[in-house]
Amino acid sequence: MTAPQVTVHANGNGNCHHPNPVFENSPTFQMACRQLLTAAEAIEIDPGILERLAHPKRAIVVSIPIEREDGHTENFVGFRVQHSLTSGPSKGGLRYHPSVDLGEVAALAMWMSWKCGIMNLPFGGAKGGIACDPAALTRSELERLTRRFTVEVLPVIGPRVDVMAPDMGTDEQTMAWIYDTYSMSVGYACPEIVTGKPVEIGGCVGRREATGRGVTYCILEALSELKIHPAEATAVVQGFGNVGSVTCQELHQRGVKVLAIGDRYGTIRDPRGIDVPALLKHVAAGKLVKDFPGAEEIPADELLTTPCTVLVPAALERVINAKNAARLRCRVLAEAANGPTTPDADDILARSDIYIIPDVVCNAGGVTVSYFEWVQDIQQLWWSETEVNVRLQELMRRAFHQVRCLALERKLTMRTAALSLGVQKIAKEKQRRGLYP
Numbered sequence: 001m002t003a004p005q006v007t008v009h010a011n012g013n014g015n016c017h018h019p020n021p022v023f024e025n026s027p028t029f030q031m032a033c034r035q036l037l038t039a040a041e042a043i044e045i046d047p048g049i050l051e052r053l054a055h056p057k058r059a060i061v062v063s064i065p066i067e068r069e070d071g072h073t074e075n076f077v078g079f080r081v082q083h084s085l086t087s088g089p090s091k092g093g094l095r096y097h098p099s100v101d102l103g104e105v106a107a108l109a110m111w112m113s114w115k116c117g118i119m120n121l122p123f124g125g126a127k128g129g130i131a132c133d134p135a136a137l138t139r140s141e142l143e144r145l146t147r148r149f150t151v152e153v154l155p156v157i158g159p160r161v162d163v164m165a166p167d168m169g170t171d172e173q174t175m176a177w178i179y180d181t182y183s184m185s186v187g188y189a190c191p192e193i194v195t196g197k198p199v200e201i202g203g204c205v206g207r208r209e210a211t212g213r214g215v216t217y218c219i220l221e222a223l224s225e226l227k228i229h230p231a232e233a234t235a236v237v238q239g240f241g242n243v244g245s246v247t248c249q250e251l252h253q254r255g256v257k258v259l260a261i262g263d264r265y266g267t268i269r270d271p272r273g274i275d276v277p278a279l280l281k282h283v284a285a286g287k288l289v290k291d292f293p294g295a296e297e298i299p300a301d302e303l304l305t306t307p308c309t310v311l312v313p314a315a316l317e318r319v320i321n322a323k324n325a326a327r328l329r330c331r332v333l334a335e336a337a338n339g340p341t342t343p344d345a346d347d348i349l350a351r352s353d354i355y356i357i358p359d360v361v362c363n364a365g366g367v368t369v370s371y372f373e374w375v376q377d378i379q380q381l382w383w384s385e386t387e388v389n390v391r392l393q394e395l396m397r398r399a400f401h402q403v404r405c406l407a408l409e410r411k412l413t414m415r416t417a418a419l420s421l422g423v424q425k426i427a428k429e430k431q432r433r434g435l436y437p
């Protein structure tokens with residue numbers, strides 16, 4: 001039975017068919033809905049299913065009071081949004097950043113659903129966050145914040161319900177605290193409650209590097225199609241955290257010259273190519289990227305428009321927008337961050353020859369190896385790093401080529417092709433399972 005073809009319309013704000021009053025004012029959520037509608041127009045999808053996909057299944061807002069080092073009590077606000085549980089437990093990162101809000105988290109949860117669909121993982125999408133500046137909190141404040149957040153969201157998480165992972169501002173240690181807090185509350189060790197944990201407590205070898213490695217595999221596929229040898233390519237990277245630093249390292253190892261790197265504190269450039277291993281050591285010693293000797297500091301707003309072969313945004317969303325899209329000077333845009341390009345910028349880029357590797361494919365290496373970790377924790381059976389990397393590369397290549405073939409066959413943009421694949425997979429599952437009750 002084929003679902004009827006439908007035409008759906010975004011209203012003036014780019015909201016979904018029946019806007020959700022809780023999220024509709026968020027520009028990031030509007031952006032996610034606009035993308036969903038574009039993908040829905042490219043495929044056959046039942047309007048009832050589309051209506052369900054446009055609304056996150058569950059959202060929770062929690063107060064997180066903690067004692068600061070000087071003894072006073074401060075409240076933080078935390079969020080967890082589960083977009084879909086149709087394909088399995090929901091899966092998604094936890095972000096600590098001052099600008100985190102409910103709409104942003106809901107958009108990121110929706111993108112996670114499409115990403116898991118494209119990669120054919122047995123997960124739905126989720127995302128969480130706490131509005132805070134992690135750099136302004138001590139380690140013990142971060143621990144109290146994380147543990148209290150975990151307790152507040154206990155009723156809606158679980159290894160078969162919702163599994164968290166690191167995202168911006170969180171890391172392996174954050175996951176270790178969540179694992180411990182959850183395990184203490186249920187009374188047994190439950191490593192499969194989070195992924196991206198330290199390896200010695202059930203983490204997966206290669207998980208920390210997985211997103212950056214996946215980004216690099218995609219870039220290499222695109223360069224090969226464009227017949228550009230990596231040793232002749234240059235790159236510019238925004239963000240030097242987990243994803244940005246690993247991507248720089250992997251590109252550097254393959255001979256790509258990294259011309260400029262920026263983070264929240266500053267931006268550096270070296271036309272001869274930044275010495276990435278030396279920069280990694282510099283940062284590991286607790287120093288800032290902008291203070292790296294041997295590279296000149298440049299204004300942050302020059303980073304994204306620096307001429308290069310590959311531009312890699314690996315920090316925040318909506319950094320490529322109507323204001324700067326026409327000034328990009330790259331051949332490939334590899335979206336390592338989630339949602340770095342607005343739909344308005346997409347329209348502008350569609351008139352250029354820039355090869356876009358959309359976020360839902362480009363950064364899917366992280367959730368893919370998170371899936372490997374979850375499977376290993378459940379089975380208590382450990383894979384080697386070679387096994388992890390070989391399987392990651394295989395799944396990333398397969399997804400990349402499925403998206404590329406669909407885009408060429410149906411004359412779609414890479415983004416619409418990728419989103420259509422992800423949306424279609426979940427829509428079909430919803431159709432088969434039916435509407436409860």
Ligand code: NAD
Pocket residue numbers: 166167168169170211238239240241242243244262263264265314315316317336337338363364366367
């Ligand atoms: P991170 O916290 O490790 O690093 C974030 C980096 O962004 C830091 O270098 C920070 O200084 C920089 N940054 C912050 N604000 C900035 C600004 N205004 N201008 C320039 N740089 C700024 O985070 P991460 O885990 O590397 O995540 C980066 C992006 O990748 C996010 O969009 C995240 O959602 C996405 N992502 C991460 C993973 C993962 O496995 N960690 C997986 C998929 C997608």
